[in-house]
Amino acid sequence: MPSAILEIRDVSCALGGRPVLRHIDLTVEEGETVVLLGRSGSGKTTLLKTVNGLVPASSGEIRFEGRAAVQWDAVAMRRRMGYVIQDAGLFPHWTVEANIGLVPRLEKWEPARVAARVELLLEMVGLAPAEFRHRYPRELSGGQRQRVGIARALGADPPLLLFDEPFAALDPITRFELQRQFLELRRTVRKTALFVTHDVREALLLATRIVLLCDGALELVATPPEFLAAHTPETRAFLSCLEENGSPN
Amino acid sequence: MNASLAPEILSLSLQHLRLVAITIAIAASLALPGAVLLARRPGTRRWALGFTNIAQTVPSLALFGFLLPLIGIGEQTAIVALCLYALLPILRNTLTGILGVDPAVRESAMGMGMTPRQILWQVELPLAAPSIVAGLRIATVTTIGTATIAAFIGAGGLGVFLVRGIAMMDKQALLAGALPAAAMALAADEGLEWIERKLSAA
Numbered sequence: 071m072p073s074a075i076l077e078i079r080d081v082s083c084a085l086g087g088r089p090v091l092r093h094i095d096l097t098v099e100e101g102e103t104v105v106l107l108g109r110s111g112s113g114k115t116t117l118l119k120t121v122n123g124l125v126p127a128s129s130g131e132i133r134f135e136g137r138a139a140v141q142w143d144a145v146a147m148r149r150r151m152g153y154v155i156q157d158a159g160l161f162p163h164w165t166v167e168a169n170i171g172l173v174p175r176l177e178k179w180e181p182a183r184v185a186a187r188v189e190l191l192l193e194m195v196g197l198a199p200a201e202f203r204h205r206y207p208r209e210l211s212g213g214q215r216q217r218v219g220i221a222r223a224l225g226a227d228p229p230l231l232l233f234d235e236p237f238a239a240l241d242p243i244t245r246f247e248l249q250r251q252f253l254e255l256r257r258t259v260r261k262t263a264l265f266v267t268h269d270v271r272e273a274l275l276l277a278t279r280i281v282l283l284c285d286g287a288l289e290l291v292a293t294p295p296e297f298l299a300a301h302t303p304e305t306r307a308f309l310s311c312l313e314e315n316g317s318p319n
Numbered sequence: 320m321n322a323s324l325a326p327e328i329l330s331l332s333l334q335h336l337r338l339v340a341i342t343i344a345i346a347a348s349l350a351l352p353g354a355v356l357l358a359r360r361p362g363t364r365r366w367a368l369g370f371t372n373i374a375q376t377v378p379s380l381a382l383f384g385f386l387l388p389l390i391g392i393g394e395q396t397a398i399v400a401l402c403l404y405a406l407l408p409i410l411r412n413t414l415t416g417i418l419g420v421d422p423a424v425r426e427s428a429m430g431m432g433m434t435p436r437q438i439l440w441q442v443e444l445p446l447a448a449p450s451i452v453a454g455l456r457i458a459t460v461t462t463i464g465t466a467t468i469a470a471f472i473g474a475g476g477l478g479v480f481l482v483r484g485i486a487m488m489d490k491q492a493l494l495a496g497a498l499p500a501a502a503m504a505l506a507a508d509e510g511l512e513w514i515e516r517k518l519s520a521a
């Protein structure tokens with residue numbers, strides 16, 4: 071029986087008086103890739119940020135590793151949640167090596183252990199360590215930056231990974247390569263992930279479960295096959311953009 | 320130029336440098352932490368920048384005049400006045416540098432579990448460094464120029480030559496004050512610009 075790594079209970083959130091999330095209930099179990107799918111403004115990114123505390127929930131409870139988020143020290147909790155955002159957010163003044171080693175160094179690992187970890191992670195995301203370790207983010211392509219972003223999120227081997235539209239800004243070919251890499255990584259490291267996207271194709275490809283958000287509320291929680299068979303208005307809206315010309319975006 | 324002026328040029332140049340160095344040290348030690356605090360307080364920021372802006376617009380001779388009855392004649396008055404002028408460029412450039420850090424970088428730093436202090440020292444200040452040095456450069460160069468006026472209130476420095484040159488219509492004395500001050504300003508400009516370039520390239 072897999073155990074719940076993340077529990078979101080009746081979470082609502084209002085930003086500037088406007089409700090952004092309405093009574094969200096969601097449990098993420100170990101090994102799952104839960105994709106939060108929705109239009110722009112549906113609240114999917116806000117929901118992700120309530121998980122790592124970048125946005126405070128107005129009401130409800132979030133539990134991570136069996137402990138209420140309010141009992142966690144925010145910094146310690148975030149170091150156990152890898153975080154990947156759209157343009158990676160790499161530190162431009164640090165090398166690839168320094169970027170990937172961020173959380174291990176914050177956690178005071180031995181330098182030799184950090185170096186070994188960085189090497190392993192670079193290989194895992196398909197970048198040759200000898201070639202890339204000493205480069206700066208500006209010397210990387212968009213896809214390479216995002217690979218480094220993923221490697222950095224995996225840095226101290228966190229039990230949960232948060233992805234906020236990590237591939238949205240990439241060209242379709244690079245995006246597809248990174249999606250394949252993501253699946254490959256999931257096979258090898260068995261990480262639990264919460265993944266935000268507006269791309270229904272990406273959701274169907276990567277998710278073990280899809281959470282459809284509409285106007286701040288959960289509309290549907292379903293496996294990809296169930297999602298394809300579902301008939302809510304919002305699923306139909308998303309699925310119709312698959313049928314239209316076969317290429318969303 | 321009369322060689323007999325040489326020792327005086329040297330001693331007044333050193334005095335001038337001293338004024339500038341003390342001024343920049345004080346202004347920087349106020350403006351840098353000030354900018355760090357103001358970066359997180361948009362409301363106070365408007366007031367503080369407004370104040371330093373106004374201080375900047377008061378003509379320097381008038382400011383010396385205002386400060387004289389308060390602090391008296393001499394170096395300390397000059398330093399207070401020069402500091403008021405040097406504050407703005409350092410404050411504004413440091414703020415620009417910190418606020419100019421890519422929000423995605425700040426967000427990922429927070430999301431990865433860096434503390435606010437770690438974000439400040441390891442991310443924001445290094446990324447703002449070129450802009451901070453640019454502010455120091457502007458402040459230093461203008462202070463070197465403005466400090467010549469300090470001679471009018473008895474603070475010494477190369478302005479002593481200028482006061483004398485104007486009073487006695489002595490071209491040589493004017494040059495003895497103006498040329499070293501100009502050379503000092505150019506050297507400071509070049510040197511700090513070089514550091515700025517090094518930092519932006521890193």
